[in-house]
Amino acid sequence: MTIHIADEHIRQYRDDGFCVVEGLIPPGQMEAARHRTIEICEDTPDWPTSHFQVLDPERYQAASGSALIAGIQRPAQQEEVFRVVADHPHLVEAMSRLLGAEVKRFTDQIGVKHAAITEHQGGRSYFHQDSYYWHIEPDLGCNCWIPMSAVDRGSIALAVMPGSHRGWTLIDHESYYDDPPMGHLQANFEPFQRHRIPVDQADPSEEVLLPMEPGDGLFFTNYTWHRSEPNCSGRTSAFYAIAYQVRDRAGSR
Numbered sequence: 001m002t003i004h005i006a007d008e009h010i011r012q013y014r015d016d017g018f019c020v021v022e023g024l025i026p027p028g029q030m031e032a033a034r035h036r037t038i039e040i041c042e043d044t045p046d047w048p049t050s051h052f053q054v055l056d057p058e059r060y061q062a063a064s065g066s067a068l069i070a071g072i073q074r075p076a077q078q079e080e081v082f083r084v085v086a087d088h089p090h091l092v093e094a095m096s097r098l099l100g101a102e103v104k105r106f107t108d109q110i111g112v113k114h115a116a117i118t119e120h121q122g123g124r125s126y127f128h129q130d131s132y133y134w135h136i137e138p139d140l141g142c143n144c145w146i147p148m149s150a151v152d153r154g155s156i157a158l159a160v161m162p163g164s165h166r167g168w169t170l171i172d173h174e175s176y177y178d179d180p181p182m183g184h185l186q187a188n189f190e191p192f193q194r195h196r197i198p199v200d201q202a203d204p205s206e207e208v209l210l211p212m213e214p215g216d217g218l219f220f221t222n223y224t225w226h227r228s229e230p231n232c233s234g235r236t237s238a239f240y241a242i243a244y245q246v247r248d249r250a251g252s253r
Contacts, residue, residue: 003090005097009219013098013142017165017224020210024090024217025146034148034214036081037110037238041069044185047078052185053192059180060116067189070123070182072110082108086242091144091217095244098142098219106134106141106243113156113231113238121179122230126196127161129170130243131222133195138168141222141245148238152211155233158218159209161202161225168223171197197225 003024012019044052044066053071060068076086085091086108095103113123130136130143151157173195181191202225209229210218220226222243231237 003093005094009094010098013219013221016162018160018162018218018220018226019098020212021090021094021217021219022213023215024094024144025085025088025215027215029084029088030146030148030215032081033085033240034238036079037072037112037148038236040072041112041114041236044069045078049185051075051078053182054185054189055114055117056181056183056191057189060114067185068114068116069185070112070114072112074108075110076105076108082110082240085146085240091242092244094217094219095142095144099140099244099246102247103244104247106136106245108240108242111239111241112236115231115234115236117180117231119179120230122232123156123178123228124230125194125228126176126199127202127225127227128173128194128196129164129223129225132170132173134222134243136222136245138223139221141243143220143222143241143243145218145220145226146240146242147212147214147216148240149214149235150212151229151237151239153209153229154231155229156231156237156239157209157211157229159207159227159229160218160220161207164225165221165223170223171201171225174198202227
């Protein structure tokens, strides 16, 4: 099976800073990655601890009593079930077409938003730009966000701000802590800060919220403002975010 990246996808990506490619990853491969993700959350594998981000263990623990994993960094380095998605030919083709050049994978990460979370933030993220973290030069990188189950309002869907990439300007971000806090898997839990565009600078009436099915791919530039919905669905949900950059041209700011 091949994937068709239409001229309309490319136009929207360039004009609005995002586009959605339906059916990017075949259902069986997406379900295998979702199933393995849930297994990892229930029983932490013997990987280097730097791969894992966990919720505050004073508030949340896995059924086994271990720290509850909410983020998995670079899982494709460790297991084939994730490499199948992160290096999928459909994904590589789409990235090449959207960026207009040969590409290479920059990073990958899985986010898990657990049904058990009761805090109001509920695993949501706020508007931010990925290049504030990654410092990839304008127009040289692209991120693909792939849900592992159906998403919509109140169930971890992403919202984007159309046209927010224009001018390739990084907005000054402010720092904040998640609620519940997240940190690295280590002996002494220390929460880490995230960064967001100040909330008074983002007009929610201008955003586009994107319901998606598992395996659909939301592509957006590293300068596109985006945020995620909380998990109010009553079920644990996860997503796979995979970033690519132009091969041999990418640099740091």
